[in-house]
Amino acid sequence: MKRIFLLVLILIGAVAFDFATDKIPNAYILVSAAILLVQKFVQNQGIDFFGSLFSLIFPVLLLFPVFVLGGMGGGDIKLYALISIVFSPEATLLIILKSLIAGLVIGLFKVIVNRSYKERLCYLYRFFKDLIKGILMKDKDVLENSYMESLDREKLQKGCIHFSLPIAIGVVLSIFGG
Numbered sequence: 001m002k003r004i005f006l007l008v009l010i011l012i013g014a015v016a017f018d019f020a021t022d023k024i025p026n027a028y029i030l031v032s033a034a035i036l037l038v039q040k041f042v043q044n045q046g047i048d049f050f051g052s053l054f055s056l057i058f059p060v061l062l063l064f065p066v067f068v069l070g071g072m073g074g075g076d077i078k079l080y081a082l083i084s085i086v087f088s089p090e091a092t093l094l095i096i097l098k099s100l101i102a103g104l105v106i107g108l109f110k111v112i113v114n115r116s117y118k119e120r121l122c123y124l125y126r127f128f129k130d131l132i133k134g135i136l137m138k139d140k141d142v143l144e145n146s147y148m149e150s151l152d153r154e155k156l157q158k159g160c161i162h163f164s165l166p167i168a169i170g171v172v173l174s175i176f177g178g
Contacts, residue, residue: 002043003086006035006036006039007086008175010082011079011171014029014079014164015162018165019165024073024075024164029078029082032082033082036085036086037052040052040085040086055084055092058084059092060078060080060081062093063076063077063096064077072163076164079167083171087174091174095171096170098170099163099166103166
């Protein structure tokens, strides 16, 4: 229970950093990981090194393709790694799914409020069209974002979300059984 409380405090700090600076500092992630690992070591009177290593690597490997495609920031993936210190791989996967749903809801809300549906739909269409073309033609330079000039960048940026918030929501939903 102490680890979960610590994790919630850490996530609140991460959300604050994300909203204030658009980044979650690596030093914050490292110190948070150290605190959670030490607390896990003390509480369990030891630590399963390989199990803990797998838990840390699991969300990184799972979400790396999303990061490469620009769908999620590196700090967000590192937050999932922190979560995996506290939760099992199965629970971490459920948290990832819950936070993706929370992110979808928040993103749709922002798109509606900012009236940026046209920009978002054009962006998604062009992105997937280029992605499929790149896969089929094995063209590595197909995602150079040349189509971005034709879009209203300001409206597109207003629809972006700080994903640390949906991650925190996913954790809270998991803690309280949602």
